[in-house]
Amino acid sequence: EAGVVQSPRYKIIEKKQPVAFWCNPISGHNTLYWYRQNLGQGPELLIRYENEEAVDDSQLPKDRFSAERLKGVDSTLKIQPAELGDSAVYLCASSWGQTSYEQYFGPGTRLTVT
Amino acid sequence: GESVGLHLPTLSVQEGDNSIINCAYSNSASDYFIWYKQESGKGPQFIIDIRSNMDKRQGQRVTVLLNKTVKHLSLQIAATQPGDSAVYFCAERKGGATNKLIFGTGTLLAVQP
Numbered sequence: 001e002a003g004v005v006q007s008p009r010y011k012i013i014e015k016k017q018p019v020a021f022w023c024n025p026i027s028g029h030n031t032l033y034w035y036r037q038n039l040g041q042g043p044e045l046l047i048r049y050e051n052e053e054a055v056d057d058s059q060l061p062k063d064r065f066s067a068e069r070l071k072g073v074d075s076t077l078k079i080q081p082a083e084l085g086d087s088a089v090y091l092c093a094s095s096w097g098q099t100s101y102e103q104y105f106g107p108g109t110r111l112t113v114t
Numbered sequence: 115g116e117s118v119g120l121h122l123p124t125l126s127v128q129e130g131d132n133s134i135i136n137c138a139y140s141n142s143a144s145d146y147f148i149w150y151k152q153e154s155g156k157g158p159q160f161i162i163d164i165r166s167n168m169d170k171r172q173g174q175r176v177t178v179l180l181n182k183t184v185k186h187l188s189l190q191i192a193a194t195q196p197g198d199s200a201v202y203f204c205a206e207r208k209g210g211a212t213n214k215l216i217f218g219t220g221t222l223l224a225v226q227p
Contacts, residue, residue, distance in 0.1 A: 004157070031213065040122045040219075040220065041217075041219065041220070042203045042205070042217025042218055042219065042220060043158065043203075043215075043217050044217070045214060045215070048213070048214070056214065091157050091158075093157070095213065101146045101148060101163065101207045101213060101215065102148075102160050102163070103160070103213075103215065104160070105157030105158045105159070106157050107155065107156050107157050108156075108157050
């Protein structure tokens with residue numbers, strides 16, 4: 001069974017530039033999450049989707065971050081413009097059902113903003 | 115500015131010994147507690163979970179203990195192997211229909227051959 005797929009795996013950009021991350025969840029998983037993980041810390045939820053609806057985006061910095069999951073399958077997370085403090089690993093996870101606590105994580109995208 | 119250096123709690127054990135990784139949680143209303151393993155360059159991987167109405171649960175080579183009185187969670191790994199070397203995170207799920215996981219600070223497990 002294919003796991004959660006994310007691309008790119010690594011991205012280096014200059015501050016003020018835009019960047020986008022892509023995620024394809026496990027087939028059949030209708031719940032999709034985006035997390036940010038700073039070095040040495042646990043993941044922090046940015047946004048959660050149930051199918052194509054964002055049901056929890058309270059932690060998403062909406063002035064510069066946006067996300068979409070148009071067809072309820074794959075998703076894109078965008079940052080525009082990027083700041084130095086956005087350097088982190090961006091993880092995508094998926095689960096079967098909105099109450100399932102067993103979330104399956106992708107390998108993440110390591111973003112470096114210079 | 116950013117802090118320099120990484121102050122991740124580290125547990126160093128010999129191969130074959132048992133490991134115990136501890137975690138303190140904050141929300142007494144959490145209904146599930148989960149342990150994740152994260153290897154370098156990979157996303158967290160589910161290991162084992164425990165429901166809040168239990169105090170012990172065993173898996174293959176792993177046991178999770180929950181002490182709600184002191185809000186403490188532990189992960190025991192029997193006969194630790196080099197492949198167990200990773201960062202381990204505990205996570206708590208807020209009660210109710212929300213599926214928000216709150217992750218704790220990780221512990222680096224280093225297995226010495």
